[in-house]
Amino acid sequence: MLLSVVIPLLNEEDNIPLLYDELKEVLEALNDEYEILFIDDGSTDRSLELLRNLQNNDNHVVVINFRKNFGQTAAMAAGFDFAQGDVIITMDADLQNDPKDIPRLLEQIKAGNDVVTGWRFDRKDAFINRRLPSIIANKIISKTTGVNLHDYGCTLKAFRKEVIKSVKLYGEMHRFIPAIASGMGIDFTEVKVNHRARRFGASKYGISRTIRVVLDLMTVKFLLSYSTRPIQVFGLMGVVSGGIGFLIALIMTFQRQFMGVPLSDRPMLFLAVLLIFVGIQFISLGLIAELQARTYHESQNKPVYHIKKVYRFGSETPEGRETDGRS
Numbered sequence: 001m002l003l004s005v006v007i008p009l010l011n012e013e014d015n016i017p018l019l020y021d022e023l024k025e026v027l028e029a030l031n032d033e034y035e036i037l038f039i040d041d042g043s044t045d046r047s048l049e050l051l052r053n054l055q056n057n058d059n060h061v062v063v064i065n066f067r068k069n070f071g072q073t074a075a076m077a078a079g080f081d082f083a084q085g086d087v088i089i090t091m092d093a094d095l096q097n098d099p100k101d102i103p104r105l106l107e108q109i110k111a112g113n114d115v116v117t118g119w120r121f122d123r124k125d126a127f128i129n130r131r132l133p134s135i136i137a138n139k140i141i142s143k144t145t146g147v148n149l150h151d152y153g154c155t156l157k158a159f160r161k162e163v164i165k166s167v168k169l170y171g172e173m174h175r176f177i178p179a180i181a182s183g184m185g186i187d188f189t190e191v192k193v194n195h196r197a198r199r200f201g202a203s204k205y206g207i208s209r210t211i212r213v214v215l216d217l218m219t220v221k222f223l224l225s226y227s228t229r230p231i232q233v234f235g236l237m238g239v240v241s242g243g244i245g246f247l248i249a250l251i252m253t254f255q256r257q258f259m260g261v262p263l264s265d266r267p268m269l270f271l272a273v274l275l276i277f278v279g280i281q282f283i284s285l286g287l288i289a290e291l292q293a294r295t296y297h298e299s300q301n302k303p304v305y306h307i308k309k310v311y312r313f314g315s316e317t318p319e320g321r322e323t324d325g326r327s
Helices: 016-029 047-057 072-082 099-110 127-145 173-184 207-226 231-258 267-299
Strands: 002-009 033-040 061-065 087-090 115-120 157-160 188-193
Touching: 002 016, 002 072, 016 033, 016 047, 016 099, 033 047, 033 072, 047 061, 061 072, 072 087, 072 173, 087 099, 099 115, 099 157, 099 188, 115 173, 127 173, 127 207, 157 173, 173 188, 173 207, 231 267
Parallel strands: 002 033, 002 087, 033 061, 115 188
Antiparallel strands: 087 157, 115 157
16 A cells, blocks of 8 residues: 655744654554655745755655645645555644554554544644634534534544545635545544644644635535535525515505505515515526536536445446446
């Protein structure tokens, strides 16, 4: 089995040598082929210099250097694109993730899981500005996506190649990978991992990202539930809005015709007209979204289902093969 370890980083010059030594010790003990991919996300310190020195002396090390800072999600996406391993592990470069937990993640992969996520059970971060927002966010994400995890924010995760290669990342969506992949019908589990206090440098991520995470969560929910049937979202809102508007207009018409109630000074008339037009717009938007969804899937020949295994007499397809039924 070939193992790829993907490590995005930004200005971690003090942590890189220690991380490499710890990681090397763990990976050598596994007796598997491996590669370590460091993605330098536009560092301005000596991080790239240190990484190049490691790469020159170790053919297991791959260094990907960004032209500028694109963010953690983009760094992970680059790591997934370049990784060649059958199993891909992600972790932070700040030494808070413990490389000694990697064998435990691999055990769960070998047990049949497609995604294994770390759970920082005893997290060594400040409570008010780091742990409390994380606890709230994890509950909201789990409730919204239906994928119940204690710790979406833990970078230490393991993925089967065929699963993670099918996931496209944008914005801040790296934290939602288990939820996004759940749309493929994966098997996943969570493992308690050791979390260590940061020794050098400062965290690059704070509470200011909360709004972006919430917006991305809305996107993930839509992709999971309605990406192939957007008319059911916008059409429903259109029917409700238009229906209420039509009902108000009908009541007011009855009052005008049979009860002699004047309509000229009644704001409800304008509300009824507004709701009807809003309903028409929502339905129109849903139809346009349907066309967009079909273009998206058909232009990329993107499968609408994912097959884990196909059993035939005397043969078996590779696990995780994706098909749209035409090949």
